[in-house]
Amino acid sequence: MKPTFAWAAVAALTLATSAPALAETLRIAGNFPVDHSSSLAMERFADAVSEKTGGDLTIETFPAMQLGGAKENVDQVRSGVVFGTWIGSAYLSRTVPELEAVSLPFAYPDRETAFRVIDGKAGEVLAEKLAERGFVALGWMELGSRNVTNNTRAIESVDDFQGLKIRLQPNETHLATFRAIGANPVSMGISEVYSALQQGVLDGQENPFSIIASRNFDEVQAHLSDSGHFFDYIVLAANKRKFDGLSDDHKAALRAAADEAIAWQRETAATEDQASRQALIDTGMTFTPLSDETRAALRERSQPVIGELKERIGGELIDLVLKEAAAE
Numbered sequence: 001m002k003p004t005f006a007w008a009a010v011a012a013l014t015l016a017t018s019a020p021a022l023a024e025t026l027r028i029a030g031n032f033p034v035d036h037s038s039s040l041a042m043e044r045f046a047d048a049v050s051e052k053t054g055g056d057l058t059i060e061t062f063p064a065m066q067l068g069g070a071k072e073n074v075d076q077v078r079s080g081v082v083f084g085t086w087i088g089s090a091y092l093s094r095t096v097p098e099l100e101a102v103s104l105p106f107a108y109p110d111r112e113t114a115f116r117v118i119d120g121k122a123g124e125v126l127a128e129k130l131a132e133r134g135f136v137a138l139g140w141m142e143l144g145s146r147n148v149t150n151n152t153r154a155i156e157s158v159d160d161f162q163g164l165k166i167r168l169q170p171n172e173t174h175l176a177t178f179r180a181i182g183a184n185p186v187s188m189g190i191s192e193v194y195s196a197l198q199q200g201v202l203d204g205q206e207n208p209f210s211i212i213a214s215r216n217f218d219e220v221q222a223h224l225s226d227s228g229h230f231f232d233y234i235v236l237a238a239n240k241r242k243f244d245g246l247s248d249d250h251k252a253a254l255r256a257a258a259d260e261a262i263a264w265q266r267e268t269a270a271t272e273d274q275a276s277r278q279a280l281i282d283t284g285m286t287f288t289p290l291s292d293e294t295r296a297a298l299r300e301r302s303q304p305v306i307g308e309l310k311e312r313i314g315g316e317l318i319d320l321v322l323k324e325a326a327a328e
Contacts, residue, residue, distance in 0.1 A: 086281075090103065
């Protein structure tokens with residue numbers, strides 16, 4: 001005897017409710033090398049997400065510009081083509097200009113101060129600004145203090161920056177700072193920098209020691225400094241619409257996994273920074289540390305940049321950053 005329609009409906013409903021949920025794969029892209037601490041942290045993030053969700057969520061990572069450069073990754077996340085990216089915050093500053101408030105010249109005496117700022121009220125404000133533009137900030141890793149290298153001369157005084165053609169990230173505050181200290185800054189994607197240095201199109205560039213080493217810039221640069229003019233963050237950002245569409249449990253799992261991965265990366269990056277500096281010296285780069293007097297002169301020369309930024313994005317957030325950076 002054929003089952004009635006009612007029994008058939010009940011059977012179909014039972015099958016539907018008892019079937020396991022389909023696992024969902026979330027893709028995140030980055031432009032850091034595979035062996036960079038941030039890329040390794042994202043592997044840890046992926047493992048933790050899978051564990052915390054019982055395999056319901058799978059994170060697929062694409063480091064080393066596998067899905068395009070930084071600009072492409074930002075566009076992909078904003079449009080929802082990929083779920084997320086881990087990226088130097090400067091590359092999001094054209095979409096979220098307020099991010100420049102945590103890129104002030106010579107604002108942080110050490111990494112502890114830099115993280116106190118981004119983990120405090122300033123970071124909360126930036127998370128709100130990112131959300132307004134369609135992103136969710138899952139946390140902030142260390143890119144690190146940025147240091148100048150060049151092929152022309154050792155950097156010992158403010159005058160030694162005069163006329164040097166230095167590659168910088170696409171951050172208006174960064175560019176304005178180098179103009180203020182007499183250099184000739186050039187905004188350029190990281191993938192083009194090695195060849196530009198090799199061909200003499202650029203005199204130098206600036207990056208954390210770990211990036212200088214992992215990008216092999218020591219092969220095409222002679223002089224290394226510890227200018228530490230900016231401290232840079234790597235933001236782990238997701239598409240807000242896709243993130244909001246997840247269950248509360250899955251959102252909590254993503255945040256918890258991110259916290260664990262970021263804590264590991266920060267600790268690893270601190271060790272990696274000093275090891276990378278020594279490795280660059282060992283390869284033959286001439287290391288010239290800046291004197292306190294030169295650093296103070298650079299800070300004074302770059303102060304007008306902060307006033308200009310206040311006019312551009314408002315002073316409230318900048319004052320908050322400076323206040324938190326100065327707090328004991």
